[in-house]
Amino acid sequence: MTENKKKLARAAFMIMVATVLxxxxxxxxxxxxxxxxxxxxARGAFTVAYRIPSLLRTLIADTAITAAFIPVFTQLLAKGDKEEAFKAASSLFSITVIFLCIITAASMLFMPFVIKITAPGFSPDEHLFTMTVNLSLIIFPTVVILGMTGIITGMLNSFQHFAVPAIAPILWNFIIIFFLVFYEKxxxxxxxxxxxLIATVxxxxxxxxxxxxxxxxxxxxxxxxxxVIEILKLILPVTLSLGVINFNVFVDTVxxxxxxxxxxxxxxxxxxxxxxxxxxxxxxxGTVLFPVxxxxxxxxxxEKFKPTLINxxxxxFFMTIPVSALFISLSSPIVKTVYERGAFSPDDTKLVALALVFFSFGIPFASANTLLNRGFYSLKKNWIxxxxxxxxxxxxxxxxxxxxxxxxxxxICFSTSLVSTFNFIGLLFLMRREVGCIKIRDLVKSFLKISFISAVMSACSYVFYNYLFHITGVFFALFFSIVSGFLIFVFLSWVFKVKEFKIAKDIFIYKKKEVLISDR
Known part of the structure; x- marks a missing residue:
């Protein structure tokens, strides 16, 4: 491996670790x-207030600009035309700031109307409605700031400066935590x-x-x-794609x-x-396979792309189906352990646990959709x-x-799971149309085998939890039931000779990432 490839591999790993953190x-x-x-x-008002600028950030100010800007900027740098690259970046930066300032000013001016559209159920409660509007007015300027950040992040990545852009989101979260801890009262x-707002600045x-x-x-x-024209043209399909995907969140909010x-x-x-x-x-x-x-x-x-995608x-599936099964069988103790303290009551736990159960059915498919989308991007079939x-x-x-x-x-949560499942099936069959015969039967066999093992594991974990709960309390009962469930899953995967178990072992223990790139 060349020094440049090693550097990029280290950067990819660092970005993955930073994303997880x-x-x-x-x-x-x-x-x-x-x-x-x-x-x-108040929490409901904040959820709505944050969701609107977050949607705009995703559509315009963050991912779309970065995804469209980096290829053009990098190409100019590769040609040695740094001056022209900075001219294009400066022009895009200026246009973005002006455009997002107009969007932000208009949204803030008509914020009550925006909230009535986004959360029509809040309108009868004047106090709740006013609080949502006020919170939105504080958060909304982040759209402009994130537009600027998106371009600067793209430039830094193009110069192969990955550390600061990767660490910045972690610091962003901790600044918000600081404000919550010291200013909540x-x-x-x-x-x-x-x-x-302060964290974004x-x-x-x-x-x-x-x-x-x-x-x-x-x-x-x-x-x-x-x-600049080329970048603006590239932004359109990315923005539309992200817009439709994220508009589902808007529909759910309504x-x-x-x-x-x-x-x-x-x-x-x-x-x-x-x-x-x-x-x-x-x-x-995805980090391992996208460059592949x-x-x-x-x-x-x-002929290698197809089995690599299926692998x-x-x-x-091997990683997410057991998690999904545990979330379904142990939803209440998981929510109780994670959230139930302070103002978060047992009744709140019941509401969140119900939502988590219905969300969990879609975890494997929503996760797999990310990889399938990357497969289409590799084929340059972004519109599919x-x-x-x-x-x-x-x-x-x-x-x-x-x-x-x-x-x-x-x-509403179950709707999200069903849509993720439908999307997965649709993407898989459309991929088959693009690249030829894919061994879907092998994928179905793996799915059924992993699902059976996960069902046995989750049933055992549920029994263990209910037995231990009266002896040790919630936290230790949950911990031991999850650990025992994991060991049961590993043992059954070995007994049933699940191929994905061997691949996972090779990747995470022996660091053999190439095992994913093979014929079936």
């Missing part, structure tokens, strides 16, 4: 939030909002200093610059607002638990996941409406 830091932040606010109306829920500031040694950004607006702020906050709290293993395992496998996908596609080696999905996302959006709204009444907020 950031997820855990964010999860810890949510535990602190639950301790202070439980599922109170004085400011209440507003401590979280001010924490987000800090996240931008710490990334400006490493960039100063590379060049200087200027205030230039040049719509005729061909590189429906959940009619059930009350406690149900809306319960969905958000359950989502944090649901998203933790999904993010960790999908990131782990790109390399195989560049060589037009579809990756099977490995994600987008088309399917439009169908998912309509299906999600329909299922929310159908399932909300019989299952309350659990129905």
């Amino acid at each position: 950031s997820r855990f830091a964010g999860f810890f932040r949510e535990i602190i939030m639950a301790n202070y606010f439980g599922l109170s109306p 004085k400011l209440g829920i507003y401590s979280a909002a001010w924490g987000i 800090f996240q931008l500031a710490v990334q400006i200093f490493p960039l100063r040694g590379q060049g200087k950004l200027s205030f230039i607006i040049d719509f005729k610059n061909q590189h 429906f959940a607002s009619f059930l009350g702020p406690d149900r809306l906050a319960a969905i958000d709290s359950a989502f944090r638990i649901f998203h933790l293993p999904m993010g960790v395992f999908a990131v782990a496998v 996908f790109s390399s195989l596609i560049a060589k037009k080696d579809f 990756g999905i099977s490995q994600i 996941p987008l088309y399917l996302s439009f169908i998912n959006l309509l299906l999600n709204a329909l299922l929310d409406w159908m399932l909300m009444k019989p299952f309350s907020h659990g129905g």
